[in-house]
Amino acid sequence: MSNRILAAGLGYHLLMRVRRSAHPLRQALLAQLAGSGLVGGMAYAWPGLVVALWHAVLLQAVLAALIGQQLGAPRWWIPLHLGFLPAVLLASQLKIAAGWYLAGFVLLLLVYWRIDRSQVPLYLSNAETAAAVADLLPASPCRVVDLGCGHGALLRHLARVRPDCQFVGVEHAPLPWLWAWLAARGQDNLQIRHGDFWQVSLASFDVVYAFLSPVPMARLYALLKAQLPPGSLLVSNSFVVPGVAADAQIKVADQRETQLHCYRMPPARQEIKA
Ligand SMILES: C[S@@+](CC[C@H](N)C(=O)[O-])C[C@H]1O[C@@H](n2cnc3c(N)ncnc32)[C@H](O)[C@@H]1O
Numbered sequence: 001m002s003n004r005i006l007a008a009g010l011g012y013h014l015l016m017r018v019r020r021s022a023h024p025l026r027q028a029l030l031a032q033l034a035g036s037g038l039v040g041g042m043a044y045a046w047p048g049l050v051v052a053l054w055h056a057v058l059l060q061a062v063l064a065a066l067i068g069q070q071l072g073a074p075r076w077w078i079p080l081h082l083g084f085l086p087a088v089l090l091a092s093q094l095k096i097a098a099g100w101y102l103a104g105f106v107l108l109l110l111v112y113w114r115i116d117r118s119q120v121p122l123y124l125s126n127a128e129t130a131a132a133v134a135d136l137l138p139a140s141p142c143r144v145v146d147l148g149c150g151h152g153a154l155l156r157h158l159a160r161v162r163p164d165c166q167f168v169g170v171e172h173a174p175l176p177w178l179w180a181w182l183a184a185r186g187q188d189n190l191q192i193r194h195g196d197f198w199q200v201s202l203a204s205f206d207v208v209y210a211f212l213s214p215v216p217m218a219r220l221y222a223l224l225k226a227q228l229p230p231g232s233l234l235v236s237n238s239f240v241v242p243g244v245a246a247d248a249q250i251k252v253a254d255q256r257e258t259q260l261h262c263y264r265m266p267p268a269r270q271e272i273k274a
Contacts, residue, residue, distance in 0.1 A: 027071045130154045218243070
């Protein structure tokens with residue numbers, strides 16, 4: 001009895017630690033493992049409960065989803081937990097050669113890269129948004145950067161309609177970067193760089209475009225405030241900077257009702273002399 005209490009206590013302690021660490025992959029792995037462990041324990045304690053493999057798989061899926069929720073995973077993880085083991089079971093019955101799974105994994109990795117770390121997936125600005133961003137650029141020649149430029153279509157449009165400006169895209173995911181880099185050849189005012197935009201100096205840019213996710217916005221704004229000259233502009237597609245009022249909000253006339261949140265960098269704070 002005391003062993004069971006100890007095991008339950010240890011399990012609870014581990015769950016709470018993972019909940020606090022909030023790393024989505026660790027949370028997901030723990031939810032899946034804990035779901036499997038619980039099903040194993042239940043099948044051992046009540047042998048009549050799980051009579052077919054499908055029962056065990058469905059029970060595990062529901063438990064993993066519930067545990068994931070308890071660990072504080074975002075809501076969109078729930079269908080992933082519900083579908084993961086059933087999908088594995090289905091796929092194992094299709095008798096697909098193992099190499100295809102590896103190829104699929106490598107392809108996803110090359111497109112989405114370290115999404116678990118950046119928490120910024122790949123989705124693309126549409127043509128209407130590119131046109132709206134072009135309207136926001138200053139009338140005089142300027143320098144513009146797209147942080148996480150994906151396959152670079154937005155920048156290619158801007159570079160075409162504003163030949164007097166310089167455009168830079170930074171992308172860390174290998175395949176989107178390669179696409180953007182190849183497609184940018186021949187456009188002299190467009191440069192595509194491979195790398196992590198957190199490591200790039202942004203001091204020389206007048207306009208920063210970002211279509212990221214809610215996660216990095218506060219950190220991004222702090223970085224831009226420290227690096228950009230006063231008066232330069234952050235245009236954030238869809239995601240607001242928490243706690244900062246936007247200077248303008250532009251509604252794009254597209255199907256997904258895109259909003260562009262515009263923030264002017266404030267003047268540097270004056271030191272008050274005693
Ligand atoms: C939502 S997509 C936007 C793509 C493009 N800006 C557009 O509007 O069409 C975000 C992109 O940022 C990239 N990304 C995320 N974090 C990054 C980082 N730290 N450094 C460079 N690229 C990053 C992702 O790989 C993804 O391609």
